[in-house]
Amino acid sequence: MKNEGFLMGMGLLRNFFAVLGALVLTICPLGENAFAQTYPIKPITLVVPFSASGPTDTVAHLIAGPMGKDLGQEIHIENIAGDGGTIGTLRVARAAPDGYVILINHIGMATAPALYKKLPYDPLKDFEYIGQAVDVPMVLLGRKNLPPNNLKELESYIKSNKTHVTIANAGQGAVSQLCGLLFMSREGVELTSIPYHGTAPALTDLLGGQVDLLCDQTTQVGPYIQKNLVKAYGVTTPARLSSLPNIPTLQEQGLKGFEIEAWIGLYAPKGTPTAVIAKLNKALRSALNNPAVKTRLAESNIEIAPMSKVTPASLKQHLESEINRWGPIIRNAGAYAE
Structure with a gap:
């Protein structure tokens, strides 16, 4: 019982300081600028809301090293699997908005609102957007x-x-x-x-x-x-894949409008300073331009997103579009999760 009380107290204390930090950054622009200038001063945690060895985890491990090098701090991967990615995603939604806990997630960010009747977070309200990283055909x-x-x-x-x-x-x-x-x-x-x-x-x-x-x-x-x-x-892509050139697209065979890719993007908790997001975005773009990363992604049949998509604004727009696209399809099929 003492241990439970201690852990509960520590949890409340962490929440207090997270809220206090967010308030300071909100009401004190100078504090935000100073914080952003020194960021990061410690390792960053990149949460993968799925088990190890999957496509999202593969991408996370490929970009973490180059991103960390660009930022001057190590980026540690934390796999938190469960409930189709909702547990790990919620962990980031509730994290302090300081850029030290960020998220990598796939198209599930767009489908979760329709799949889960009681989703404990809002993809459009509880996150800042770093940028889209890759498309997985x-x-x-x-x-x-x-x-x-x-x-x-x-x-x-x-x-x-x-x-x-x-x-x-x-x-x-x-x-x-x-x-x-x-x-x-x-x-x-x-x-x-x-x-x-x-x-x-x-x-x-x-x-x-x-x-x-x-x-x-x-x-x-x-x-x-x-x-x-x-x-x-x-x-399922608009054009044939260079890695599988002999396989036609479904669209060219007459199935018009059929396009789906397991796109993957990076997110931060809502309220993370804009300047911090900019640093993370710069690091992401640098990682995706790394020759070794390009080679490894190509070997895994993963396509790097066009640089025009590797922006906070583009990821937000794409997420909104995908939520609107998938919602009716999932609801019409009655494909709900508890």
Whole structure:
């Protein structure tokens, strides 16, 4: 009981100083400028709201070193997985607005408001925006022995078999689920969705022929495509990928308006000084221009966002647009999480 009381007291004390610091920066512009000039004076924590080894974690580890070098302080990665990324994201939303705890998150920032009925944070009100970092393309796959060989044949096959066609996903809120929802929405069909606890088991069952389709990130499935262990029906980007040049886009095959990428951006708690955000943005841009980072991202089939997107204003605009885009699709599909 004493330990619980002590921890509760420490938590209240941290919250007090966080609020006090935010008030000082708000009412004292000179204090904000002085703070920004010396920032950072200690290591920074970059929260990844997912488990290690996933695409978002991969990007975090690739950019953390170069960003830290630009800022003159180390950036430590903290993985806080759970509830589709909401636990780690909430950790940053509640952190002190001083630039020492920041967030890297994917398209889930835009879909969470529709997926979760009681989301404990507001992506548009509880964060400052550092910039978009990368775009992770996706591809629609089929099991190797699925009869159709292209999208037109797949559409005919689906119409003939309807709900007997299964489509796997990596779980509630996963990008693979969103891709599946968008595919069904654009095609006007309802397939049998089968959720898994992660991409690995979903992909295992696709490789084993237990499920028919899976739409997921190229970082996860690229090697299986190149080894012809699955059928690739199309990539979800506007143009073909340099890493998979022989796979047509879904759009060029007639599925107009089908575009989804697991874009990834960086955020800070609401109230973080503008000058601090500017320093973090500069460090992000420097990292994305690092030759070694470019090579590693290309090897992972991850595309660096155009520099015009690597800005606070662009990330905010993109997030708003994606929230408006995905909300109706998720609500119409009844794809809610508790």
